[in-house]
Structure formats: structure tokens, C-alpha cells
Amino acid sequence: MSTKPRPKNLDLTKIRLPLPGFISILHRISGFGMFLMIGVMLGMLSLSLDSPQGYERVAEILTSWLGKLVVLGLIWAFSHHFIAGIRFLLLDLHIGAELTAARKSSALVLILSLALTVVMGVFIW
Numbered sequence: 001m002s003t004k005p006r007p008k009n010l011d012l013t014k015i016r017l018p019l020p021g022f023i024s025i026l027h028r029i030s031g032f033g034m035f036l037m038i039g040v041m042l043g044m045l046s047l048s049l050d051s052p053q054g055y056e057r058v059a060e061i062l063t064s065w066l067g068k069l070v071v072l073g074l075i076w077a078f079s080h081h082f083i084a085g086i087r088f089l090l091l092d093l094h095i096g097a098e099l100t101a102a103r104k105s106s107a108l109v110l111i112l113s114l115a116l117t118v119v120m121g122v123f124i125w
Contacts, residue, residue: 019106026110027084030077037074068124075120080113 017025048058061067087105090096096105 018103019110020102023084023087023106023109026080027088030081030084033077034074034081037070037077041074071124072117072121075124076113076117079116079120080109083112084109 044058044061047054049055062071087096087109090105091102096102
């Protein structure tokens with residue numbers, strides 16, 4: 001039995017990841033990003049509840065272009081993580097686990113999360 005020699009140096013730039021794999025990685029990134037921002041958001045909530053000046057400071061931060069960009073990123077992270085999480089729960093129940101259905105649901109997750117981000121971005125900006 002002849003076996004192929006395994007690569008010694010795996011070049012990650014040459015690997016073409018399928019869309020379901022890309023969605024899985026984005027799901028992990030969005031969850032990690034939200035985890036990192038918990039402390040920042042709780043700190044801003046605490047500052048806004050301390051005094052009227054703290055509330056004005058938080059409002060000033062969140063209405064700046066950088067604050068809006070961060071909030072938009074959090075909206076994307078939450079919407080993507082939520083929709084992809086539902087997809088993964090359905091896959092755990094063996095719903096949509098076939099290759100074509102998995103590819104379609106991956107595309108749907110990406111489209112829905114980006115669409116929700118754009119819609120909420122219109123309200124923010």
C-alpha cells in the first residue's frame with residue numbers, strides 16, 4: 001500500500017477553506033471579540049450610571065465615529081454569533097447536515113449577519 005508523503009511545512013496561505021469552515025472561524029472570532037468587549041461595555045455602563053457627567057462622557061464616546069465603528073463591530077459580532085449559533089444547533093440535530101444544505105446555510109448566515117449589521121448601521125449613523 002503506497003501512501004502519499006505528508007507535507008513537512010504546511011503553507012496555510014495555499015489552503016482554500018470552504019465557506020462552512022470560514023463561517024465556523026468567524027463564529028469563534030465573533031465570540032472572542034464579544035468576550036473581550038464585556039469589560040469595556042460594563043465599565044461604560046458603570047460610568048454612565050455613576051453621574052450625569054459620566055453619562056454625558058459615555059454618550060460622547062459612543063457618538064464619535066470610532067465609538068460608532070466599535071458598536072457596529074459589536075452588532076456584527078452579536079448578530080453573526082447568534083445566527084451561526086442557531087445554525088450549529090440545527091447541525092447538532094442533524095438538520096441541514098448534507099453538503100449542499102450546509103453550504104446554503106453558511107451563505108445564509110453570512111448574508112443575514114451582514115444585512116442586520118447594515119440595517120443597524122443605518123440607525124446608528
